[in-house]
Amino acid sequence: xxxxxxxxxxxxxxxxxxxxxxxxxxxxxxxxxxxxxxxxxxxxxxxxxxxxxxxxxxxxxxxxxxxxxxxxxxxxxxxxxxxxxxxxxxxxxxxxxxxxxxxxxxxxxxxxxxxxxxxxxxxxxxxxxxxxxxxxxxxxxxxxxxxxxxxxxxxxxxxxxxxxxxxxxxxxxxxxxxxxxxxxxxxxxxxxxxxxxxxxxxxxxxxxxxxxxxxxxxxxxxxxxxxxxxxxxxxxxxxxxxxxxxxxxxxxxxxxxxxxxxxxxxxxxxxxxxxxxxxxxxxxxxxx
Numbered sequence: 001x002x003x004x005x006x007x008x009x010x011x012x013x014x015x016x017x018x019x020x021x022x023x024x025x026x027x028x029x030x031x032x033x034x035x036x037x038x039x040x041x042x043x044x045x046x047x048x049x050x051x052x053x054x055x056x057x058x059x060x061x062x063x064x065x066x067x068x069x070x071x072x073x074x075x076x077x078x079x080x081x082x083x084x085x086x087x088x089x090x091x092x093x094x095x096x097x098x099x100x101x102x103x104x105x106x107x108x109x110x111x112x113x114x115x116x117x118x119x120x121x122x123x124x125x126x127x128x129x130x131x132x133x134x135x136x137x138x139x140x141x142x143x144x145x146x147x148x149x150x151x152x153x154x155x156x157x158x159x160x161x162x163x164x165x166x167x168x169x170x171x172x173x174x175x176x177x178x179x180x181x182x183x184x185x186x187x188x189x190x191x192x193x194x195x196x197x198x199x200x201x202x203x204x205x206x207x208x209x210x211x212x213x214x215x216x217x218x219x220x221x222x223x224x225x226x227x228x229x230x231x232x233x234x235x236x237x238x239x240x241x242x243x244x245x246x247x248x249x250x251x252x253x254x255x256x257x258x259x260x261x262x263x264x265x266x267x268x269x270x271x272x273x274x275x276x277x278x279x280x281x282x283x284x285x286x287x288x
Contacts, residue, residue, distance in 0.1 A: 001142070003180060003199065005277040008035060009237035010270040011205045011216070014054050017182065017237070018043065019140070022113050025062075025072070026138065026182045026201075032058035033065055035273050040066050045113060046074045046100075049184025050127050050135035051082035063090055067098030075111065075119075078104030079132040107133060116143050117179075122193075126185040126215045139197065140180040145172040185238065187215045189225035199278070200231055203238035207251045220255050227259040233278060234261075237268045245269045249283050256284040 001021060009015040014029030018036060023044035025032070033040050043066060048056060059074070066072065076083040087102045105111070107123040117140060124135035151159060151171055163171045181197040183189070185205075194200050205216035219236070226234050239248055248269060256265055264282035268274050 001179070003278060005235075006036065006039075006273070006275045007201075007235075007237065007268045007277055008032075008273045009203075009239070009268045010054075011203075011238045011240045012054055013241065014058070015238055016055075016058060017201060019180065022117055022140065023072075024113065024140070027055040027184065028058040028062055029054050030057040033061040043072050045111075045119075046072050047111075047119060047136075047138050047182075048074065048076045048083070049124060049137060049182075050077065051080050052185065055184070056082075056086065059086065060090060060093070063100055064094050064097045067100040070099070070101040073101045073103060075103050075105050075121075077134050077136050078106050080104075080134040105136060107136065113140075117141065118143070120178075124184055125187055135184065137184050137186070138182045139178055140182075142177045142179050143174050144177065146175050147171065148173050185215065186217055188217055189222045191225045191228040194229060197229070198232045199235065200226065200229070200233075201235040201237060202226070204236040205238050205240050207239075207243055207247065219251055223252070223255040223259050223261065223265075227261055231263045233264050233266060233282075235266045235268065235277060239267070239270050241270045243270070245272075252283045260286075262286050 004020040005017060007017040008031065014031050015027050016029045016032040017026040020042060023042050025043045025046045027048055028046055040062060105121050107121055109121045111119040113119060120139040120141055122137050123133045124137045127135035148171060159171055178197045181194050181200045183202045185203055189202050202222055203217050204219040204222045206218040209218045209220055248267060252265055252267060261284060265284035266277055267283045
């Protein structure tokens, strides 16, 4: 599946990522509704990573314009009291719209999107508070049936007869693919955490390690950790507005070359709207 991704992300101001194929929105920063326009009606699932303003301030307008008969489902960290408060405020502020469905999540849960796709939920290190989990990250997974290894090479007619006699489970098995990882805000890229993911969307707020602070990642460390993964693409978001596009792209190419990255790197630059992101020109493409 080619994932059609629209995104905007500027650290401190607004972050959101829309996966159109799946009606899936990660975070809901300011401007998401204005940017998506009528496509906002396609949003059926909103997965919010944490309650920072730049990740939630677009929820009010998204809800006002598009909530209907329980759609969209808005998922959030269950331990974070900001979201029930926000739900109550929206109901009082705009009682004629919606309502959406609000669901608090805990790490380890899986949320179905459709018959073949689901979301894995995990705790994030971005926010820690008295053993409460107030930040999450998400992985989009797909289930597909494949022919059992021991039957490969068998005649098609024989396989068809076996299926007819014993059912689908006798000839195929379910495999899970980790299609897309979304970190939200994170103090670092943990390579083990994202093993097996095909496309990873990860923050890289700062270009230099010495300026990194407040539980955010820096580009050199993200690139170095990503080099341990077998990705099809890395998408970098949440850059600080202190950097311009030229500085960011130069830094990405410099560190990607140093790490000898074997996959393309895309960037959502501050103040820019990226449509069909994975079809755009990457900032970094490996030689050969």
